[in-house]
Amino acid sequence: MIKRNAADLLKKLAVGFPVVSITGPRQSGKTTLAQHCFAEKPYVTLEDPDTRDYALHDPRSFLAQFPDGAILDEVQRCPDLFSYLQGIVDRDGRMGLFILTGSQQFSLKEGISQSLAGRVGMVHLLPLAQDELLAAGDLPTTLDEFLYKGAYPPIYTRPVEVFQWYANYVSTYLERDVRQLINVQDLALFQRFLRVCAHHVGQLVNLTQIANDCGISQKTVEAWLSVLEASYLVVRLQPWYRNFNKRLVKTPKLYFYDTGLVCWLLGIRDVEQVKFHAMRGALFENLVISECHKHLFNQGEHPEIWFWRDRSGHEVDMVLERGGQFRAVEVKSGQTLSQDQFKGLQFWQELTGNAGKTLLVYGGEQAQQRTVAQVIPWRNLAGLCG
Known part of the structure; x- marks a missing residue:
């Protein structure tokens, strides 16, 4: 164990x-x-x-x-x-x-x-946290492998193919939980809904678009999203409420609690596909969001996690509150950093009067201390909340 x-x-x-x-x-x-x-x-x-x-x-x-x-x-x-x-x-x-x-x-x-x-x-209790895998010596050696495998315990404790395990997981979930929670006549349609949700990871929840993509009503989309939330499969990340005299986006974003499940729903069947997939950045952002939820849940805390975006396009991927102190977090999946990638955090600092911490987590290996933000490598995601 x-x-x-x-x-x-x-x-x-x-x-x-x-x-x-x-x-x-x-x-x-x-x-x-x-x-x-x-x-x-x-x-x-x-x-x-x-x-x-x-x-x-x-x-x-x-x-x-x-x-x-x-x-x-x-x-x-x-x-x-x-x-x-x-x-x-x-x-x-x-x-x-x-x-x-x-x-x-x-x-x-x-x-x-x-x-x-x-x-x-x-x-x-969510799937395995990154630091749990690291302590056990089971953390995948590359970010792409971690995104692909996800963090459900059976992936690491049984001799099973990743894509086969997720295929059976989704099938079992549909047969058991969906029939218990809601009256879904067409399970194939619900699985299509799951796949559409996977393509919307990291995006603002657009009920109309999801409904059109699935051929169902917006009311059904809302009901089915609630089922996914009730089963700890997805989380809707709410926008941060503080105004700063700006017109703010008020629609939540959609994320899953596990990137391995997202990869399977996207049709990704091996690690190589992750490297060049159009949603690799969204998958890494999803990983960061889910790891923060795991870390806080494991400590018995209710996750105080939001994102921030105004109508002009300025955005911070994640805002954390710990003990009344705020942390603004930007997420970049690349292994190298450029000065342009700090612009969102720079704007945040100017807007808030340099209140709280600013952090940038990226797909590289080296921790850094920049003027604008503390840089955290992908292997130390627990450091975002520590």
């Missing part, structure tokens, strides 16, 4: 909450992490039809099997359990009694907010 940074957070929350919940996309390592940190607890998956039937029809007897708690996997499949868990943990009084996992955040959060509010510590 690759050591997960969220393990310390998970153990800490189990000391202060009777229930701990681990949410994240399928195959991100939720079950492995829970079993590693709480090896003494029995493990039950509610994906199993017989187990789920037992829990649905006799929840009191089902939970009585576990007087010292348990790991309940995909617990959102049995929403009535939340009410019974409330009574058990309130009577028992012990911390870290039950560990819940789920891959559909809206369903899980709804059950928690209705029955277990104030009793649950939340951990959001």
Whole structure:
């Protein structure tokens, strides 16, 4: 098992909450992490039809099997359990009694907010972070390979072809989660929607264009995007709100939590294709955004991440807020830097009165300290939030 940074957070929350919940996309390592940190607890998956039937029809007897708690996997499949868990943990009084996992955040959060509010510590577990792979000696040797492979744990722990794994992942996701969350009659159409979204990575969300490309309504696009968000596949990065007396873009940008999945959806089938692909820059930008989310989630923080753009075309790829301090980040996929690449950050400094840090992350190998910004190489993305 690759050591997960969220393990310390998970153990800490189990000391202060009777229930701990681990949410994240399928195959991100939720079950492995829970079993590693709480090896003494029995493990039950509610994906199993017989187990789920037992829990649905006799929840009191089902939970009585576990007087010292348990790991309940995909617990959102049995929403009535939340009410019974409330009574058990309130009577028992012990911390870290039950560990819940789920891959559909809206369903899980709804059950928690209705029955277990104030009793649950939340951990959001995304695919492997770059520094986790680096510590394990598994980080790909080149940026293009990292973009292509992505960061789902099975890619690094099983002898499987990357493109075959993602093909099966998408198929399983469509069959399981989409049918559970929404009534999609045409799964091929939903897969087309996924591919169209991949082509919009790093762009402002244009509901009309996506709808036209897929042959569906804007209302359906919005609903399906919400499904992707609920399953931790995509994130809509919101524009920064501070005005600076400028007309600002108010539309969010679209990103995925994993670049390997994006590459598969784009039809990229080997590393060589990444090097010359028209979306390589967008893929690297996506990588930086997703790594920042992972780093902050692993520390138990809610990611305060935006982008900034005005109507005149001035833009900063990412704005981070940590403890009231702002960091403006520009992303460049090339291995060499030119002075022109710092123009966006220079404009930001003039606009904000040189407030906060300015950083530029690039596809090269050397860290630098420039007058305008600190330069961070692609291998040290955790340094953006550290």
